[in-house]
Amino acid sequence: MSNDNKTPSEAWGIGTKLIHAGAEPDPSTGAIMTPIFQTSTYVQAAPGKHKGFEYARSQNPTRKALEEALAIIENGKFGLAFSSGVAATDAVIKLLQSGDEVIAANDMYGGTYRLFTKVFERFGIRFHYVDMHNADNIKNYINSNTKLIWTETPTNPLMNIVDLAAVAAIAKQHKILLAVDNTFASPYLQTPLDLGADIVMHSVTKYLGGHSDVIQGCLVMNDAGLREKLYFIQKSCGAVPGPMDCFLVLRGIKTLHVRMQRHCENGAKIAHWLRQHPKVSKVYWPGFEDHPNHTIAKKQMRDFGGMLSFALKDDSVENAMRVLSSTKLFSLAESLGGVESLINHPASMTHASIPREERMKNGLTDSLMRLSVGIEDADDLIEDLKQAIG
DSSP states (O other): OOGGGSOHHHHSOHHHHHHHTTOOOOTTTOOSSOOOOOOSBOOOSBTTBSSSOSBTTTOOHHHHHHHHHHHHHTTOSEEEEESSHHHHHHHHHTTOOTTOEEEEESSOOHHHHHIIIIIIGGGTOEEEEEOTTSGGGGGGGOOTTEEEEEEESSOTTTOOOOOHHHHHHHHHHTTOEEEEEOTTTHHHHOOGGGGTOSEEEEETTTTTTOSSOOOOEEEEESOHHHHHHHHHHHHHHOOOOOHHHHHHHHHHHTTHHHHHHHHHHHHHHHHHHHHHOTTEEEEEOTTSTTSTTHHHHHHHOSSOOSEEEEEESSOOHHHHHHHHTTOSSSEEOSOOOSSSOEEEOTTTTTTTTSOHHHHHHTTOOTTOEEEEOOSSOHHHHHHHHHHHHO
8 A cells, every 4th residue: 555545644654653643632722632531421412412422431532542542553443441451351352152262372471361261261261272383283273163362472471472474364264353462562563453463452551551650451453343342341341441541651652662662672682691691591582583483573573572581590499589589670570561670470470370380381480580671771781680690
């Protein structure tokens, strides 16, 4: 498609898109930033005669601006904001019914696994956990009850890469929905709808918000019918974000490109430094040329991100705990994607809800450590890791 046939936002570069997506001056005041509409309801001139807003669980002008921005930056048509990433995931699974089956990635966020196994399995939905490093592995689990493929790439925390175009081709062949958790990459690095996904999910809490000050999730899609079904779930179940949270995310999105550039630069420096460290046995980062599916990552991502995991040669939990407790700049905390660097112990924190035997089977050892590399000076971060590892 030539630029002549594109809407202005479709023709914009990624930096321009992130700054201007969904941003219209307030018509009543000219305010360049979308106001925080802190209201629960809206006055109607007559029953059913209103200005597009009735009740704030269903609609809010600040949230509407954010949802439009989220759609634009993911190259989608429709965006829906939720109170958390898990709430957004919950809405997708509520498209299904008892007896339906889901093929899910075997390496994924522990909260997603908990939601699937502890909540939705009780309602008769069956989940198959599959190594999606090779997309063909999915085919063995497809049957007439399969209604959804759920994946994430890069995966959390082992940084596996899933070939989204290949998975999308399989999904379309069998008329199965494909949902992609794009949290680790962000729209700056990867746009799954362009690769054939039906739904993109984000824990907006992470890179989109970017400042560790908001909890939120979102879904983006192109199909109008799918949007209506998900909007009905959003409105009916009520897991919506407040206007202040939406305002904070609108602000965060405007700097996503400059933040991601630094996250990627710092991530690359630290990944290469860790790989040369005599006490480090393995570094999980898709930017290495010998990383499985590196060529796929290079093809479907603009860069390799600021997330990585590593293990020590002395692969004991005690040694890992010593490192985790010794960093000064890397804060020991759950979450990721903020401007400050975080270190995390997946086995006891973000992925503790996954049974140990399942974690070990997938390569998530008790001593694995995950880094969310922030935008500080890379040399300072390296010095911090150096003194902590010893």
